[in-house]
Amino acid sequence: MRFAILSRGDQKSELIKQRMVTYLNDFSMIYDDKEPELVISVGGDGTFLEAFHTYSYRLEETAFIGVHTGHLGFYADWLPEEVEKLVIEITKKPFEIVEYPLLELKIGSVNETEEHHYLALNEVSIKSSEGTLVMDLLINGTHFERFRGDGLCISTPSGSTAYNKALGGAIIHPSLEALQITEMASINNRVFRTIGSPLILPKHHISELRPLYKKRNFTITIDHNTETYTNIERIECHVSDKKIRFARFRSFPFWTRVRESFISEER
Incomplete structure (x- = not known):
């Protein structure tokens, strides 16, 4: 071997x-x-x-x-x-081989037809480098809400015990093929509203984030790697067809x- x-x-x-x-x-x-x-x-x-x-x-x-x-x-x-x-x-x-689901991330830029593809074992966090993060959240192509706040965390079940838990998200058994979207300090008042609760989506659901102000800088952390992006058109997250294999x-x-x-x- x-x-x-x-x-x-x-x-x-x-x-x-x-x-x-x-x-x-x-x-x-x-x-x-x-x-x-x-x-x-x-x-x-x-x-x-x-x-x-x-x-x-x-x-x-x-x-x-x-x-x-x-x-x-x-x-x-x-x-x-x-x-x-x-x-x-x-x-x-x-x-014995034990498989856990992964998160697949696609980042599309305004001036580029090419998409950047990534995999995450734990989570993806999205923040604005220039103040409040404002993004429309779509689920399976249907508008769900306009988020305003510090940021969003999209986690795998195995990553639900990490940053997601610190944000008040649920702990999900890693045998479940799902992803979780958890808010970071959302703005909720008589003018702006978000769901205010973590969302757990099954494998066949796709979440899409569309920034309202596309020319801003966005800080995106994929597990332990952080990069800054600008001119983002859309960010798509879904449960990947690929899995990590653990040796047990x-x-x-x-x-x-x-x-x-x-x-x-x-x-």
Whole structure:
């Protein structure tokens, strides 16, 4: 089997990476950072997001697994002291594949016919660099509302525990193929109104955002990558046909992760 390892870059993570490379090579596995069948992230969820975007062109051929060297993560769930156990699991047992849905984003510019396509594992956030964000929200081509506020967050189910949760959005089990639109400090008064609640859309629904002031600068963050865009005509978001594949060697139920991350007092 061909594998690659991405590290957060700190000393602890780099040492674990070197150990795993040595162990896996001893079991005749091949290190291949171009066409890996298994990608291991060593760090936190941020490192896992980086691994996903690095190999997003190989989603059908590559499975992902994470070793966390900080706090318990939703994606990186193996402990540093379990590295030897993980190596044995990888080399001796076939792993189970668990697939989670992804978010597909299309950004169309006013003066360009070409669309920019992106995938997100966690979420996409949209803000204005020049004051209040004003955008029309359409669902399946029908106008739903005109949003005014700080911004909008469109998240996947697996990303619903991240920025979306901090904004008051719902936690969605990642087996559901859906996306969620959550407001950031919307303006609601006797003149301007928004729905004021998170919207959960199924896979076959397409959300479209059309800025009222197209020449403004917009800050768009896709997972951990932030870029500034101008002259945007439309932003389309929907559940992608592509999925991320996780390599599972043991059961770790989603709701157990939620409890341990947000409720459990154990450290």
